[in-house]
Amino acid sequence: KIIVEIASPTGFCFGVKRAIESLEHCIDECVSAGEGNGKVYSIGMPIHNPQEVERLCRKGLVVTESIEEVPEGARVFIRAHGVPPGVKKKLQERCGNRVTDATCPFVKNAQEKAALLSGEGYYLLVLGDPDHPEVQAIVGCASGDVSVASSLSEVQGVGKKDKLGVISQTTQKTEFFGAAADILARKASELRVFNTICGATTRRQDAVRKITGTVDGLIVVGGRNSANTAKLVEIARSRGCDVLWIEHAGELDGRWFAGKARIGIAAGASTPDWLIEELKIAIETSQVSRGMEGYDGRNDD
Numbered sequence: 001k002i003i004v005e006i007a008s009p010t011g012f013c014f015g016v017k018r019a020i021e022s023l024e025h026c027i028d029e030c031v032s033a034g035e036g037n038g039k040v041y042s043i044g045m046p047i048h049n050p051q052e053v054e055r056l057c058r059k060g061l062v063v064t065e066s067i068e069e070v071p072e073g074a075r076v077f078i079r080a081h082g083v084p085p086g087v088k089k090k091l092q093e094r095c096g097n098r099v100t101d102a103t104c105p106f107v108k109n110a111q112e113k114a115a116l117l118s119g120e121g122y123y124l125l126v127l128g129d130p131d132h133p134e135v136q137a138i139v140g141c142a143s144g145d146v147s148v149a150s151s152l153s154e155v156q157g158v159g160k161k162d163k164l165g166v167i168s169q170t171t172q173k174t175e176f177f178g179a180a181a182d183i184l185a186r187k188a189s190e191l192r193v194f195n196t197i198c199g200a201t202t203r204r205q206d207a208v209r210k211i212t213g214t215v216d217g218l219i220v221v222g223g224r225n226s227a228n229t230a231k232l233v234e235i236a237r238s239r240g241c242d243v244l245w246i247e248h249a250g251e252l253d254g255r256w257f258a259g260k261a262r263i264g265i266a267a268g269a270s271t272p273d274w275l276i277e278e279l280k281i282a283i284e285t286s287q288v289s290r291g292m293e294g295y296d297g298r299n300d301d
């Protein structure tokens, strides 16, 4: 029988938990007050986990692509990743005090540091993925020159600056952050670095480093669009661990289990506990002891 070990901590972080609770509270309020057909609008996915978003949509969440799709006066929710100040202002103009801002306090801290550095005349460099909504929201807080670097070669390419301010996407890998700061120390007369990687990220990444040494393979469960999940996969693979990245138990491939006696599970910060539990049960049930030959993740016992 396969032994399953779950990384600790793993799954929902403080910021995502807080945002989901706040969103469910908004939906409940709208339903009990009979307002807006019990609908609450979010610009973009409230968290990067399609299964959890589906569950919330069944309760009353509506995910839109743009502000224009939000009916005037509707209840609107700002997700943990935050939005640029200009977007928040437009939402408030459209929906008044019916905007609930669930931006994670750690993301808010990065936004404040961006505004501070920029306001003090530093060229701002954000270490992160330029396409990620959290980074776009942080960049939106800068009032001066700003750029984003997502790789060490991009960091190498930053020109000499008099005053250089550096912050990071909250889910950045600590190794990348350290290596980038080292390179940037040679590029500016004055360098100011704020480590804005959040503690939840660091602890989840450390948990993956630890578990890779004790298992024959690691299943990372989390949305394919989740930046912090991708980082967990990168860390485990860079340590030579055999990694299977899935969104839910239905994606398990029985062949991957061949020759493995001890399996680890780690999950992104936006992966709910119920998905982790479902996965653990799927692995531990009889399909595994039968060798999982051709197993497709369904538990038919």
Ligand code: F3S
Pocket (backbone or CB within 6 Å): 013, 014, 015, 016, 080, 104, 105, 106, 107, 170, 171, 198, 199, 200, 201, 228, 269
């Ligand atoms: Fe916040 Fe960190 Fe989670 S920034 S949303 S606690 S990963």
